[in-house]
Amino acid sequence: MAQTTDPDVLVVGAGAAGLASAIALAQSGFRVLASGSLDLASNGRTVALFEGSLRFLRSLNLWPELRPVAAPIESIEMIDATGSRVPIPRLAFRAADVGLPALGANIETDKLVARLAEIARRTDGIELSSEWLVDIAQGDAHVRATFSSRRSIDTKLIIAADGQRSTVRAKARIGTRRWSYPQAALTALTAHEKPHQDRSIEFHTRNGPCTLVPLKPREGASHRSSLVWMMSAREAERRRALPPDSLAREIGREVDHIFGLMRIDGGTGFFPMMGMQVTRLVARRIALIGEAAHAFPPLAAQGLNLSLRDIAALVDCLAAARRRGADIGAPESLRPYAQARRPDIALRTSGVDVLNRSLLSDSLPVDLLRGLGSLALSNIAPLRRALIMEGILPGEISVRREGALFP
Numbered sequence: 001m002a003q004t005t006d007p008d009v010l011v012v013g014a015g016a017a018g019l020a021s022a023i024a025l026a027q028s029g030f031r032v033l034a035s036g037s038l039d040l041a042s043n044g045r046t047v048a049l050f051e052g053s054l055r056f057l058r059s060l061n062l063w064p065e066l067r068p069v070a071a072p073i074e075s076i077e078m079i080d081a082t083g084s085r086v087p088i089p090r091l092a093f094r095a096a097d098v099g100l101p102a103l104g105a106n107i108e109t110d111k112l113v114a115r116l117a118e119i120a121r122r123t124d125g126i127e128l129s130s131e132w133l134v135d136i137a138q139g140d141a142h143v144r145a146t147f148s149s150r151r152s153i154d155t156k157l158i159i160a161a162d163g164q165r166s167t168v169r170a171k172a173r174i175g176t177r178r179w180s181y182p183q184a185a186l187t188a189l190t191a192h193e194k195p196h197q198d199r200s201i202e203f204h205t206r207n208g209p210c211t212l213v214p215l216k217p218r219e220g221a222s223h224r225s226s227l228v229w230m231m232s233a234r235e236a237e238r239r240r241a242l243p244p245d246s247l248a249r250e251i252g253r254e255v256d257h258i259f260g261l262m263r264i265d266g267g268t269g270f271f272p273m274m275g276m277q278v279t280r281l282v283a284r285r286i287a288l289i290g291e292a293a294h295a296f297p298p299l300a301a302q303g304l305n306l307s308l309r310d311i312a313a314l315v316d317c318l319a320a321a322r323r324r325g326a327d328i329g330a331p332e333s334l335r336p337y338a339q340a341r342r343p344d345i346a347l348r349t350s351g352v353d354v355l356n357r358s359l360l361s362d363s364l365p366v367d368l369l370r371g372l373g374s375l376a377l378s379n380i381a382p383l384r385r386a387l388i389m390e391g392i393l394p395g396e397i398s399v400r401r402e403g404a405l406f407p
């Protein structure tokens with residue numbers, strides 16, 4: 001909805017993180033301008049969101065509108081196909097192990113962004129603009145944002161949700177450390193002969209995991225899964241150029257024909273694998289969230305789950321600052337956000353890095369460690385339960401406090 005005065009907060013970037021943060025902020029009574037174009041390319045990409053994220057979306061009353069396009073994930077199975085010299089047992093994490101109906105849900109990313117945009121468009125307190133941010137000037141009382149249209153606005157705070165190549169982050173001179181992996185992810189939506197039974201299946205190979213995640217059926221395709229297949233960039237390019245039938249056959253072979261005959265059922269995508277950490281999560285009147293704040297390979301489906309926790313923490317901090325009568329863009333209002341999020345972000349970034357490198361390595365000690373870890377997890381139920389809870393409801397106890405958005 002259009003606003004006549006400057007907003008309390010400018011959210012730059014209308015991807016999943018930007019739109020979800022705009023909605024959460026507006027529901028907490030902030031006036032928000034969310035700027036950026038809607039990237040709705042169908043590139044075969046989906047997001048698996050775990051129970052903690054679903055609770056957050058429910059707390060914002062967004063889940064009823066997202067649920068029709070989401071497929072439940074009842075179990076996550078891991079099959080070792082690395083040819084390890086140490087036998088690595090098949091692992092299964094089931095929702096029933098932790099007394100839940102599902103561990104999470106999988107949604108096509110373009111559908112998620114489209115639905116969030118629709119909701120944002122009709123939410124009081126949000127103005128959506130397709131303008132592209134080109135510059136910022138950080139002042140004592142406000143920050144000035146300038147768009148490619150040459151329009152400028154003043155606001156108390158800019159939330160950078162403008163992705164890995166964030167303009168806001170660069171203009172605020174926040175440093176980054178970037179690294180790359182010798183891999184790319186090939187993504188695709190697939191249809192297959194046999195039902196997936198709400199199972200997400202990861203085949204761990206020496207090139208990285210090849211994962212199938214359940215998708216909602218659609219007319220003409222009763223059994224569907226999304227694919228994230230990590231391999232060398234050269235192989236990913238070769239496979240992406242294949243005719244759909246040949247690509248589907250290669251996928252079928254890689255996953256041991258677990259779901260019978262497969263076909264490609266939508267767009268495909270190609271994503272070079274990299275990691276990125278930022279030196280600071282906040283600067284003067286700036287807070288980073290989502291992939292502007294952290295990036296790593298899509299192993300264990302962490303990216304957007306982590307970003308939703310950024311949003312929950314940031315909105316809590318801003319609401320607390322406003323209750324104290326403080327300026328929401330002041331350093332003392334933003335510092336608690338940075339302090340709250342740093343450990344979680346560091347843990348996920350290093351956890352994904354270690355997991356990925358352990359698959360790429362074919363050294364005996366690493367295989368031995370992976371074998372012992374899997375054996376312990378498949379045989380010790382309390383350990384398995386603890387790991388599932390950490391995956392789907394991370395930090396549940398530490399963030400459970402009165403008024404918190406992330407119960």
Ligand SMILES: Cc1cc2nc3c(=O)[nH]c(=O)nc-3n(C[C@H](O)[C@H](O)[C@H](O)COP(=O)(O)OP(=O)(O)OC[C@H]3O[C@@H](n4cnc5c(N)ncnc54)[C@H](O)[C@@H]3O)c2cc1C
Pocket residue numbers: 012013014015016017018035036037038039045046047048049109131132133134161162163164165166167168185187228271289290291292298301302303304305306307
């Ligand atoms: C193959 C793959 C699989 C994945 N699977 C999962 C999963 O299962 N679970 C999970 O939780 N995560 C997953 N992720 C991660 C997840 O997709 C991302 O974390 C998430 O989509 C990123 O959202 P974002 O809004 O932070 O960034 P983006 O989607 O990159 O959005 C940034 C937006 O900012 C806009 N923008 C940029 N610059 C400007 C500017 N100057 N002005 C205005 N707008 C600007 C862009 O146009 C874009 O719309 C996966 C990622 C990949 C690559």
